Amino acid sequence: MAVVPASLSGQDMGSFAYLTIKDRIPQILTKVIDTLHRHKSEFFEKHGEEGVEAEKKAISLLSKLRNELQTDKPFIPLVEKFVDTDIWNHYLEYQQSLLNESDGKSRWFYSPWLLVECYMYRRIHEAIIQSPPIDYFDVFKESKEQNFYESQEAIIALCTHLQQLIRTIEDLDENQLKDEFFKLLQISLWGNKCDLSLSGGESSSQNTNVLNSLEDLKPFILLNDMEHLWSLLSNCKKTREKASATRVYIVLDNSGFELVTDLILADFLLSSELATEVHFYGKTIPWFVSDTTIHDFNWLIEQVKHSNHKWMSKCGADWEEYIKMGKWVYHNHIFWTLPHEYCAMPQVAPDLYAELQKAHLILFKGDLNYRKLTGDRKWEFSVPFHQALNGFHPAPLCTIRTLKAEIQVGLQPGQGEQLLASEPSWWTTGKYGIFQYDGPL
Ligand SMILES: O=P(O)(O)OC[C@@]1(O)O[C@H](CO)[C@@H](O)[C@@H]1O
Ligand SMILES: [Mn+2]
Secondary structure: OOOOOOEOEOOOOOOHHHHHHHHHHHHHHHHHHHHHHHOHHHHHHHHOHHHHHHHHHHHHHHHHHHHHHHOOOEOOOOOOOOOOHHHHHHHHHHHHHHHHHOOOOOEOOOOEHHHHHHHHHHHHHHHHHOOOOOOOOOOOHHHHHHHHHHOHHHHHHHHHHHHHHHHHHHHOOHHHHHHHHHHHHHHHHHHHHHOOOOOOOOOOOOOOOHHHHHHHHHHHEEEEOHHHHHHHHHHHHHHOOOOOOOEEEEEOOEOOHHHHHHHHHHHHHHHOOOOOEEEEEEEOOOOOOOEOEHHHHHHHHHHHHOOOOHHHHHHHHHHHHHHHOOOEEEEEOHHHHOOOOHHHHHHHOHHHHHHHOOOOEEEEEOHHHHHHHOOOEOOOOOOOHHHHOOOOOOOOEEEEEEOOOOOOOOOOOOHHHHHHHHOOOOOOOOOOEEEEEEOOO
16 A cells, blocks of 8 residues: 555644634535525425424534534434445544544544545435435525526526537637637636535626636646647547447536536537547535536536527537437446545445446546545645556546645646745635646557
């Protein structure tokens, strides 16, 4: 087993992890409780008194959770039976055994940050599934939908751009096609600025046309491996036999505006024939406020399809068609909402690892995916990405992420230190972005 650095943790006073656990997470929990309160009459209308009782139960479980967090109580095992309960409880025991050596207890401010945050979202889910008949309720649905509605203008601009592009795509030469590919990759990158976990669940939508901002945003791309993606996919296209496939997998992040940017990119991949199939991976349960579930995915495509705007609704209709034809496939896997780093995938979820091995390229969207790819550890800035992946190499992969956590590898010697000195919060505000590739060159 290779030697890896320690995990980021709330133990480091003043760190982003510390502030997240101290401020952002309780704020999110309070918002969740408030959301349940506000839906009381809806629960009553749907389920009568039983619905109101369930709402009370969920709120009391969540208030207890908030108290555990704020008084830094030890983690307790999950109790409600669900597909991943045993895996979770084993993992909690394992983390406890690591801490036992140093005579500690697995607690909010002393455990790995990644575990703490995942545990919180998993406990929110537990509170909901322990409260039937409202056990279907997604406490973050409203904010995800709001993000979509508030980004209408930007979405229309993107859909219009895509539809016009598709209409002339056959006339484009190689360089023009590459330019368009790069544009849509960058749009998908900056779409990741809009997550709702960083903003403590507050609205974070996109109301300008990002297409016009791409040039201005270029200096903020710290690592830019877009050329590798182009070589890989354009090579696949050239050498592909008639009946064979080029599969791009997108491990999705946030719903709302970001998901639209990912679907636009996925549409372009098919329309340009750079890929013949796109596979999407979303979350099985509501996660980190804005992450995409199958309901969000279907809901958003439905909304796009029913838009009054001609080009937007055309996009929605095409997307539905891709799904019907099996050119777009959505997959669920419980692994994505476990607290494990991705290098553990071959042991914890060998079936998923085997599936990912079938990809020609895997795109990992967003910050949380980056944290899990690199184990959320205190790596030196200049450590190669390949090394930080710690053995996770299912297929060529690229992370498309705006920086929202104190972790970054693969920089030039001195680059990270310099950024830190001139702009201490450079890596936590989403201002900078990366395309970081690992795979054959
Ligand atoms: O994966 P995403 O949506 O890009 O970001 C999720 C995120 O905002 O949640 C955490 C804060 O709670 C941060 O680590 C991380 O940046
Ligand atoms: Mn997210």
